[in-house]
């Protein structure tokens with residue numbers, strides 16, 4: 001056996017399990033879903049077919065395309081809100097914390113919630129925002145409210161708050177990495193040429209951190225768009241999102257073809273956004289070394 | 290001439306223990322080309338960064354044109370920096386890089402454009418105006434950094450090892466260009482380098498530093514011919530260092546002995562006493578082989594001693610001989626090759642030669658500096 005052949009065999013041995021795994025548990029299910037999306041529903045089951053009725057339903061029926069629009073709106077909101085929190089946080093960590101040790105500790109602290117169960121973190125907000133919750137008790141105690149209100153929970157507001165909180169670490173990570181890669185002497189060169197901290201931020205730091213911003217927002221957007229636990233826990237009737245609708249199509253509504261079609265539409269939207277963001281990132285890509 | 294920069298006893302300590310700069314005082318005259326020279330880690334960059342405003346001294350003060358700027362941030366100082374790795378903004382074109390500081394300084398667009406063209410023309414890169422820095426060669430980036438550093442017509446230009454990333458040929462070329470630029474613009478240049486050759490070629494004055502302190506300040510020839518300490522003698526150029534003992538002396542001359550030989554040394558105000566242990570230094574190119582044939586002119590007042598040739602090194606324009614003098618450390622003599630050829634008999638290895646040195650070309654160090 002030539003060394004070249006041997007190397008190829010080793011490569012096949014190393015790469016085939018993950019490839020097989022991806023094929024079995026990603027590609028095949030998607031293919032099945034894709035096929036289902038053209039089937040016809042015959043309560044309580046469905047029959048193989050090739051028709052676009054399910055897709056037509058999504059775009060004709062108010063309730064379905066509204067939920068898609070709402071999902072995209074909430075995902076955008078969460079994307080921007082987490083950016084608002086994540087950027088200053090990452091900026092502070094990279095540029096204002098002098099000691100490398102302290103910086104690592106703080107960064108770990110920001111990322112640490114990712115190791116805590118998602119459910120637990122979502123529940124936290126239920127206890128904060130609920131009518132018996134921390135926020136209500138506080139407002140009543142201070143005297144701003146006469147009695148607890150349920151305005152905070154089971155609506156879009158509570159969903160956006162919860163999801164933003166949950167996804168902030170995902171936004172911090174790429175921004176932190178992007179900021180850390182900016183050579184310090186670029187900041188110094190800018191100040192040397194007479195630009196103060198604010199103008200230096202606008203002209204040098206922010207433009208060079210854009211790839212991280214884009215990556216962070218794409219992460220958060222996509223994760224939010226596919227979320228069904230937050231709507232379930234803290235979202236009310238007007239807080240339902242497409243993932244929960246899809247889930248119910250496969251569950252109580254027993255309409256797998258429609259659920260599949262909805263999934264395919266969402267998949268198409270998400271893939272489009274990821275590829276646009278990827279293209280933008282590439283276009284703005286600058287070698288920093 | 291007025292001083293444009295005055296450093297008054299500045300110190301900078303990192304991490305409580307690393308004394309990067311230690312009570313350093315220095316006056317720099319307007320229009321001067323001054324070089325901070327010293328080994329790696331001696332505090333050159335730190336000194337420069339304090340003048341630029343990127344670091345603040347723990348003690349002491351910094352004056353620019355007579356004004357105390359010790360506490361001023363970099364964007365309020367009339368100095369500009371050419372960074373060691375250029376620090377060009379990667380997301381801006383060459384022209385945008387050069388005009389970066391111009392717009393905020395209140396200069397109109399038309400005038401800024403004109404000045405950018407002029408600067409790019411000056412560094413010979415006008416045709417690269419719309420190129421991104423990532424597509425330039427090292428030498429071209431260096432020139433753009435220089436153009437950017439000069440864009441605001443600073444009173445002082447700080448250059449931190451601007452040529453260390455260039456290859457030898459390009460470096461020599463840039464040295465000449467920089468020197469011409471300095472003469473043309475009349476701006477004060479403060480250069481940092483650990484390359485003594487570069488310092489000698491370019492500077493009006495050289496500041497030799499070691500461990501955060503100034504060892505000696507002087508003109509290139511002054512430092513080369515009259516180093517104040519063995520450290521400087523060894524750091525700038527090559528020196529033969531010889532341990533010797535003072536035999537006798539008067540106001541201007543001293544006689545010292547080493548390895549059974551006597552050397553007459555011209556004094557430069559050093560205080561010595563008979564029997565004292567001293568060091569003397571001789572530059573390899575200032576010593577010569579004495580053939581007693583009159584080619585070296587009148588050498589009757591010179592020192593002579595014999596030695597054995599142990600090695601010969603060919604340097605292209607010179608021949609370096611390594612000589613053994615009675616078991617002392619090797620003594621080096623550089624012969625211009627023209628001379629070696631003139632005598633046709635460049636001495637063979639193992640042959641005995643007579644070495645001559647003019648007393649004026651010997652420096653004496655007492656070890657009390």
Ligand SMILES: Nc1ncnc2c1ncn2[C@@H]1O[C@H](COP(=O)(O)OP(=O)(O)OP(=O)(O)O)[C@@H](O)[C@H]1O
Pocket residue numbers: 303304307308309327328329330331332333334335336483
């Ligand atoms: N930010 C810093 N934190 C801690 N120590 C530092 C820092 N900057 C410099 N030092 C230390 O201060 C000393 C002087 O550093 P400096 O960079 O001024 O040296 P230099 O003369 O420019 O050397 P080189 O020729 O290698 O550039 C060194 O011992 C260095 O390790």
Ligand SMILES: [Mg+2]
Pocket residue numbers: 333334335
């Ligand atoms: Mg340095």
